[in-house]
Amino acid sequence: MDARIKSFDVSDLQIPKQRRSEQARRTNARVTEVCERLRSLASELGPGNRLPTIRELCSRLNTSSATLTTALDLLENEQLFYRKERQGIFVSDLLLKRSVHIVFNNSLIANNAASPFWSLLCGRLALVAEQRAKSKNEHISFHFLWRDMPQPIPDEHIALLNSPSVDGSLIIGFNAHSFEHVSLLSKPHVVFAGGGDWMVQYDEATSARLAADVLVRKNCQRIGYWSAKEEDPTSPFDQAHYFYQALQQQHFPVDRAQFRAISGMSTPMRRPLTSQERGYLLVKDVFGSAQEERPDGIYISDDLVTDGALVAFDELGIHVGQDVHLVSLANTDSPILFGRTQNITLLEQDSEELVRGMFSLLESLLNGMGPTQQSVYIQPHLREV
Numbered sequence: 001m002d003a004r005i006k007s008f009d010v011s012d013l014q015i016p017k018q019r020r021s022e023q024a025r026r027t028n029a030r031v032t033e034v035c036e037r038l039r040s041l042a043s044e045l046g047p048g049n050r051l052p053t054i055r056e057l058c059s060r061l062n063t064s065s066a067t068l069t070t071a072l073d074l075l076e077n078e079q080l081f082y083r084k085e086r087q088g089i090f091v092s093d094l095l096l097k098r099s100v101h102i103v104f105n106n107s108l109i110a111n112n113a114a115s116p117f118w119s120l121l122c123g124r125l126a127l128v129a130e131q132r133a134k135s136k137n138e139h140i141s142f143h144f145l146w147r148d149m150p151q152p153i154p155d156e157h158i159a160l161l162n163s164p165s166v167d168g169s170l171i172i173g174f175n176a177h178s179f180e181h182v183s184l185l186s187k188p189h190v191v192f193a194g195g196g197d198w199m200v201q202y203d204e205a206t207s208a209r210l211a212a213d214v215l216v217r218k219n220c221q222r223i224g225y226w227s228a229k230e231e232d233p234t235s236p237f238d239q240a241h242y243f244y245q246a247l248q249q250q251h252f253p254v255d256r257a258q259f260r261a262i263s264g265m266s267t268p269m270r271r272p273l274t275s276q277e278r279g280y281l282l283v284k285d286v287f288g289s290a291q292e293e294r295p296d297g298i299y300i301s302d303d304l305v306t307d308g309a310l311v312a313f314d315e316l317g318i319h320v321g322q323d324v325h326l327v328s329l330a331n332t333d334s335p336i337l338f339g340r341t342q343n344i345t346l347l348e349q350d351s352e353e354l355v356r357g358m359f360s361l362l363e364s365l366l367n368g369m370g371p372t373q374q375s376v377y378i379q380p381h382l383r384e385v
Contacts, residue, residue, distance in 0.1 A: 034063050034071040039164075042080055042091045051081070051089045078165040079139075097139040098167040098366060102129065103157060105173025106144045108193070113274040115304055117331045117351065121172070124355040132359060150175050150194060153184060162186050168362050171196060188365035190358045198365060200357045203377035207347045208242035209249075210382050211299040211327040214345050216250050218325050220297025223247060224258035226282055226309070228275040228302045233259050239301050258295050260286065279308030287316055287324075297325045303336045310340055320344060321385065332381075346383040354378050 038061075041051070051057065058065055072089065075081050081089050102125060108118040129140040143157060152175045153161070161169045168188040176185050176196030183197055191199045215223050225233070225243050233244035233256055240259055247254045262278040262285075273281070279300070287294055300306045306328040313320055320326055321343030330337055332350040357378050364370050 030063065030067050031070050031074070034061055034067055035074060037061055038071055038075055039080065042075075045091050047091050047093045049091050050087070051091070053088070080165070097137050099165055100129075100138050100140045100362070101143060101161055101166055101169045102140060103143045103145065103153060103161070103169060103171050103174060105149065105193075106146045107148065108173050110146065113272070113304075115275070115302075115331070116334050116336060117349075120331065120333060121351045121354065124351045125170070125172075128352075128355050128359060136363075145174075147174065149173055152176075152178055158184050161189065168366050170358050170362060188362060188370070190362045190365070192354065192358060197374065198361060198370065199375045200354060200361060201375055201377055202349050202354070203379050204239050205242045206377070207301075207329060207380045208239065208299070209246045210347060210380065211345075212243060212246035212250060212252070214327050214382075214384060215297035215299065215325060216247075216252055218297060220295075220325055222255065222258060222293060222295045223252065223297045223299070224255075224260060224286075224295035226279070226298055226300045226305055227261045228278055228305050230261045230263060231259065243299055243301075255293075257293070274308075275302055275304030276308030276311075279305035279310075280312045281308075283309045283312030283316065283318075287313070287318055295324065298327070300326060300328045303328055303330045303334065306330075306344070307336050310337075329380075341383075343385055345385055347380040348383060349378070349380055 045051070052060065054065060054068060057063075058068055061068065072081060076083070079092050082092055083089050104122060104125070108114060109122060126142070129138075129142075132138050133140055145154065145157070147154070153171065160166065162185060166187055169185070169190075171189055171191040171194055173193045174191070175194045176189055176191050177183055181195075185196070189196055189198060192201070212223075225231075225240050227240065231238035231240035233240045233254075235241055244254060244256075244259070260282055262273060262281050279302075282305070300309065306326065309326075310320065313324070318324060325345075326343075327345040327347065328337070330341070330346045330348050332348045332352070337344070337346075357376055361370070361376050
């Protein structure tokens with residue numbers, strides 16, 4: 001055997017592979033460095049101004065044309081630069097605009113039994129986003145995703161929302177925390193219907209207190225609480241807890257048997273019950289028999305449940321406002337309960353105030369003036385009969 005032929009060693013294959021990997025890491029690091037220097041240059045030049053030529057940039061940044069081209073392509077995708085044929089590369093007008101991304105869980109709308117509140121909220125977001133794009137010089141992007149609630153933001157969107165090109169985000173229907181309660185986003189963000197470092201919520205505690213005040217003032221003797229799902233009055237995570245506390249604070253004798261919901265049973269069509277069907281069945285179950293312990297005052301925490309309950313009350317000949325007093329949560333501008341609220345006290349939640357609250361909180365965070373509290377609460381509007 002020719003002595004010049006070296007015996008085979010697996011390391012002979014691994015070393016070139018390692019070298020290629022190290023070279024790729026160095027290349028990526030160099031591209032990242034050039035991107036940051038180009039961002040600084042864009043800030044110096046200002047929107048609409050032309051960059052130096054490729055040759056001049058290579059010399060100025062001490063880099064190769066290949067690395068520079070890769071960096072420019074990445075920043076062009078971020079809309080930091082744009083090209084004009086035969087004229088050169090220019091700084092985008094979006095440079096001074098804040099980049100805000102809105103991530104909306106589309107499952108909130110697409111469900112056949114979904115409340116119209118979510119469509120109203122989506123429309124409000126689009127309207128206010130358009131207004132702010134003109135008046136606040138913000139570049140706003142929408143992302144509609146479908147995930148079961150509650151789920152964390154998908155990994156690919158976590159990377160996007162943490163990228164240098166994004167200033168902040170609004171999250172609707174997702175958690176910005178992991179299941180281990182670790183923050184997923186390093187950039188300012190505001191969450192509704194999910195968890196995050198900063199949240200905007202409707203004030204359920206105030207709604208419960210107002211509902212209790214109304215029903216006690218109407219001299220109700222047996223006060224109930226109805227919802228679309230089973231809730232524990234002693235659990236601080238359920239809306240029922242706030243109402244339970246509010247009645248206790250008024251020294252009202254609370255009967256936990258009056259805190260009711262219809263379980264998640266399916267219909268004969270093998271689909272889950274809608275909230276309207278749950279409200280309808282609650283009335284039939286509680287008022288359809290000859291039991292004596294019927295409530296004469298009820299706080300209903302879902303306008304869809306109220307909608308179904310009113311149908312059943314009509315069928316049974318029970319007069320709302322006389323035989324039983326109702327306080328119901330409702331959504332401003334929602335078609336639910338339209339024309340049937342004459343004898344019902346409403347606690348209205350305004351989606352426009354919610355959206356403006358989300359944008360206002362995000363703007364404070366972007367300006368480095370965020371409030372000391374983690375959550376901002378939107379107050380209900382009492383419409384008492």
